[in-house]
Amino acid sequence: MSRRQLVPVLVTVLCVPMATVLWLGSRLLEQDRQLEAQRKLERREQAADRALRALASALSEEALFRTNPGEGALGVRLPQGPLLFRTSAEPLPEAPAAAFEEGERLEFRQGQSEGAAEVYRRTTRAANAVVRAGAWLRLARCQRKAGRVEEALLAYAELARMDGVAAGGWPASLAAMWGRCTLLEELNRETELRAEAKRLRAALVAGRWQLTRATYNAFAEDAARWTGEPRPALVEKLTEAADALWERIKSGGEAAAGRRCVTVRGTPVTLAWRVDRQGTQVFAASPAYIERLWLPRAGERVWLRDEAGRDFPAAKSEDFSLRYAEETGLPWTVAVAAPAAGAELATRRRLLLVLLGVVALFSLVGGYFILRALRKEFALARMQTDFVAAVSHEFRTPLTSLRQITEVLGEGRVRDDDRRQSYYRSLARATQRLHRLVEDLLDFRRMEGGAYEYEMRTLAADELVLSVTDEFRREVEDRGFRVAARIQQPGRVKADDAALGRALWNLLDNAVKYSGESRDIEVSLGRVDGQVSIAVADHGIGIRAEERGQLFAKFYRAAEAKKAGIKGTGIGLAMVAQVVAAHRGRVVVESEEGRGSTFTVLLPLVEG
Numbered sequence: 001m002s003r004r005q006l007v008p009v010l011v012t013v014l015c016v017p018m019a020t021v022l023w024l025g026s027r028l029l030e031q032d033r034q035l036e037a038q039r040k041l042e043r044r045e046q047a048a049d050r051a052l053r054a055l056a057s058a059l060s061e062e063a064l065f066r067t068n069p070g071e072g073a074l075g076v077r078l079p080q081g082p083l084l085f086r087t088s089a090e091p092l093p094e095a096p097a098a099a100f101e102e103g104e105r106l107e108f109r110q111g112q113s114e115g116a117a118e119v120y121r122r123t124t125r126a127a128n129a130v131v132r133a134g135a136w137l138r139l140a141r142c143q144r145k146a147g148r149v150e151e152a153l154l155a156y157a158e159l160a161r162m163d164g165v166a167a168g169g170w171p172a173s174l175a176a177m178w179g180r181c182t183l184l185e186e187l188n189r190e191t192e193l194r195a196e197a198k199r200l201r202a203a204l205v206a207g208r209w210q211l212t213r214a215t216y217n218a219f220a221e222d223a224a225r226w227t228g229e230p231r232p233a234l235v236e237k238l239t240e241a242a243d244a245l246w247e248r249i250k251s252g253g254e255a256a257a258g259r260r261c262v263t264v265r266g267t268p269v270t271l272a273w274r275v276d277r278q279g280t281q282v283f284a285a286s287p288a289y290i291e292r293l294w295l296p297r298a299g300e301r302v303w304l305r306d307e308a309g310r311d312f313p314a315a316k317s318e319d320f321s322l323r324y325a326e327e328t329g330l331p332w333t334v335a336v337a338a339p340a341a342g343a344e345l346a347t348r349r350r351l352l353l354v355l356l357g358v359v360a361l362f363s364l365v366g367g368y369f370i371l372r373a374l375r376k377e378f379a380l381a382r383m384q385t386d387f388v389a390a391v392s393h394e395f396r397t398p399l400t401s402l403r404q405i406t407e408v409l410g411e412g413r414v415r416d417d418d419r420r421q422s423y424y425r426s427l428a429r430a431t432q433r434l435h436r437l438v439e440d441l442l443d444f445r446r447m448e449g450g451a452y453e454y455e456m457r458t459l460a461a462d463e464l465v466l467s468v469t470d471e472f473r474r475e476v477e478d479r480g481f482r483v484a485a486r487i488q489q490p491g492r493v494k495a496d497d498a499a500l501g502r503a504l505w506n507l508l509d510n511a512v513k514y515s516g517e518s519r520d521i522e523v524s525l526g527r528v529d530g531q532v533s534i535a536v537a538d539h540g541i542g543i544r545a546e547e548r549g550q551l552f553a554k555f556y557r558a559a560e561a562k563k564a565g566i567k568g569t570g571i572g573l574a575m576v577a578q579v580v581a582a583h584r585g586r587v588v589v590e591s592e593e594g595r596g597s598t599f600t601v602l603l604p605l606v607e608g
């Protein structure tokens with residue numbers, strides 16, 4: 001399979017399972033989400049049912065009408081029960097004006113307040129309570145006019161104790177309290193005024209008198225002014241709702257029992273009522289009361305909604321179930337938020353996501369490494385093919401010479417001795433070249449496999465350099481190459497002379513091959529950092545910086561060399577590296593593109 005075919009196959013093999021896993025994962029996630037949504041709905045519905053049951057028991061008739069409701073609610077038994085005001089207030093009996101004829105004549109026509117007071121005082125001892133009340137009120141008025149304030153206050157105090165009768169058009173005790181207040185106000189007796197007004201306010205709030213709305217308003221305003229305390233707005237609203245209900249019940253416009261939520265000047269008031277033999281029980285509750293006493297029983301995540309769609313206390317979540325008044329029998333719509341989601345599903349989903357992530361990551365990383373390995377393999381395979389082609393090529397040239405020369409010699413056509421000698425020399429060179437080539441290949445194989453046996457001995461590096469250079473010079477001088485050898489400093493090294501000689505030969509061979517137009521090659525022996533250095537320098541094509549690191553890899557050939565069509569197998573420098581490493585040395589390359597290269601072999605110096 002070629003490289004072009006393999007890559008799509010590999011991509012398919014990696015991508016298809018990964019896509020399948022991802023698809024399956026996404027399906028699972030989707031199912032999970034649906035399941036969770038369903039469970040959430042169920043939980044919400046269950047919570048709503050529970051909340052409703054709790055609310056229903058809180059609003060059971062016994063609970064509603066038996067208990068004393070406390071702050072924020074009103075519980076009255078009508079018609080008797082206390083109400084701040086009512087539409088149909090029963091007027092109280094009042095004494096006929098005739099009973100005070102004598103006193104009033106003295107008081108108004110003759111201006112004898114002294115005498116009038118006497119007459120009224122006498123009348124306060126009358127048998128009829130209604131008459132007594134009228135007399136106390138008139139006595140107080142008289143004393144007040146006469147400037148006898150203490151006596152007037154006392155008269156009011158007496159009157160204040162009289163319930164169930166009217167005086168001056170109002171319930172007697174109310175008239176007395178109000179009278180005291182106005183008198184105290186006139187006298188600027190602030191402290192006493194405030195105390196009296198507080199009593200008046202408390203009696204109004206307790207619904208002590210049956211007052212019409214207008215009368216109540218007038219007295220409530222005065223009481224608020226004197227006490228500095230605001231009117232009891234909430235109780236007034238509850239009263240208003242209860243009163244309106246009571247009017248409807250009386251006119252037969254309501255069932256014998258029921259519940260309803262009405263809005264009184266912006267406040268939702270919950271009403272419940274029951275008509276029995278003793279009268280009608282009416283219960284009115286404010287939102288605050290419901291919030292404080294009933295909602296906690298139904299759970300934290302419950303709130304109510306009135307007919308106008310307003311939430312009270314406030315919406316607690318975006319996600320909720322509604323139960324409408326029609327189905328629940330409760331006066332409001334009940335909203336119940338979903339309980340907090342169970343952690344189990346979220347954890348499972350997170351796990352699934354992590355797993356999918358891991359699978360995807362492994363596939364990607366695995367794919368990347370496989371592709372990289374394959375690329376390396378392909379590159380090596382290509383290099384090997386190039387190598388085989390290159391080796392065949394290397395063999396072809398000397399073989400062709402051999403064939404042609406032997407043919408010419410064999411046919412006996414060369415008579416001239418000198419020419420024959422020259423043919424023989426060519427024969428010898430071609431054979432030697434072939435021999436070296438085969439030796440190189442075999443030795444390299446052995447070196448790579450660790451089977452090459454180096455015969456190390458101490459030798460003079462200068463001798464080795466000179467002998468290899470001389471031999472090489474003879475080989476290339478007829479092609480015009482000048483190979484100069486400079487011994488700057490001789491030195492001894494421990495080496496296998498055949499292997500080291502071969503390495504030096506390879507460097508020289510490369511210097512010639514990659515010399516381009518130049519024909520000068522220098523070999524120099526010297527010292528660098530206490531090591532023996534053998535440098536081979538040429539002035540040829542040079543090597544690009546980015547390729548220098550790979551030169552010593554097996555089969556590697558630089559782009560420039562291939563482009564110029566210079567033949568080679570790519571194992572020369574690999575062999576040099578092997579040999580130098582076996583000698584515990586290293587090779588350094590310096591090069592400049594188009595200007596030439598210097599390969600320097602550094603070997604440990606053997607002293608002495």
Ligand code: ADP
Nearest residue numbers: 510511514542557558561568569570571572573
């Ligand atoms: P080859 O048989 O191709 O010469 P080598 O292993 O000897 O193989 O060298 C590897 C590559 O290094 C060469 O193909 C060439 O590109 C580059 N090279 C080696 N020596 C030189 C040099 N003296 N000048 C320029 N390039 C060189």
